[in-house]
Amino acid sequence: MFERFTNRARQVVQRAVEEASGDGQRPVGTEHLLLAVLADEASLASRVLTEAGVTADDLRARIRRHTEAGGVGLGDADAAALREIGIDLAAIVARIEESFGPDALREAVPEPRRRWGRRRHTGGPFAPRSKKVLELSLREAIRLKHRHIGTEHILLGLLREGSGLAALVLTEAGADLDDLRRRVEVALRAAA
Template sequence: MFERFTARSREVVRRAREEAGRESVGTRHLLLALLADPDALATRVLADGGVHADDLRARIARYVDRSAVLGEADAAALRQIGIDLAAIEARIDESFGPGALRRPVPPPRRGWWRRQAAGPFTPRAKKVLELALREALHLRHRHIGTEHILLGLLSEGDGVAAQVLHEAGVDLRDLRRRVEVAVRAVA
C-alpha cells in the first residue's frame, strides 16, 4: 500500500513512527507528524482554519496524561457521564504530590519478538491509513498525500486525533469540506 504514498506522506508515516517511540503508532502520532511539515497541504488547511501545531501538541500531551491513569476508552466513558478526570487528578496531586498517579516507565524490552508483538500501528491508525487510500480512490487520485491522511483521520473520527481536534474547537465536517476544496483547487 505504501507504494501509492507520496514522498511527503511517507515522511508523515516515518515521523509518526518516530513520535511513537516504543509505542505502536496511533492516530495522535499521525496528526503530530502531519503538523510537522508546514508546507504540506493538510497542514496548510489546518493552519488556515486556526489550528496551531503547538496548541494541538499541548492538547495531545494533556490527553495522554489523562488517559495514562485509565485506558483511553475509560477516560472517554468518564467524560461522557460528566466526570472531570483532570480535576480528580489535580486533587490527587495536591494530596499525594505531583505525578502520584503516573505509572513508572518500564525498562526497555529486549528481543525482536517483543518489539514486533504489538505491531507498528494501532488498529485505529491502520484504519486511518486504509481510509486515506479510500479517500484517494474516491477523489480519483492515484497517489496518497498528506491531505488523504488527514481525511482518513477525520473519517475514522473516534481516535485521539479526532477527539483533540474536536476539543480544540474544530468542526470536523467543516475541516473535511475545506480539505476537499483545497484538494480540488490544487488539482
C-alpha cells in the same frame, strides 16, 4: 500499500513513527499521525489545518493532558461535567494513587507468554486506529479517483476515523471535523 504513498506522505508516516518513539510510546497513535501531518508545513493538509486555526503547540498540550502518567483519559468537558455534579476528579485520582501507588490508574499490561516454536506477531509499529487511518487514506484516495495517497488523504483518513485521540484533540481545539473535510476537498479541487 505504501507504494501508492507520495514521498511527502511517506515522510509524514516516518515522522509519526519518530513522534511515537520520541514520546517513549509504542505503537504509533492517531495523534502522532496528526502531529506529523501538521509538521509538514508545505503540504496541503498542513495548510488547511493552519488556516482552520489548529496549531501544533496547542495539539501537543492537549495530547499531553490525555496521555500523561496517571491521566484517566477524560477530556476537559468530561472533567467539567463531573465537577458540576460535585465530583472532584483530581482528588479522586490523588486518593487512588495514595492508596495504590503512582500509576495505579494505568492499564496493566501483562508480560507476554512465550510459546516455543511459534513466533509472536506484534502487529508492527502502528496502533489499530492508526492502521485504520492509513487504510481509510487509501479509501479516500480511491473515492476521489486519485492514483496516489498524499498527506491530504492521510488527514481525510484521520477525520473519517473520527474516534481516535487525534479527532478528540482537534474537536477540543475547536475544529469541526466535517468542516475540515470540506476544506480539504475544496483545497484539492482548487489545486487540480
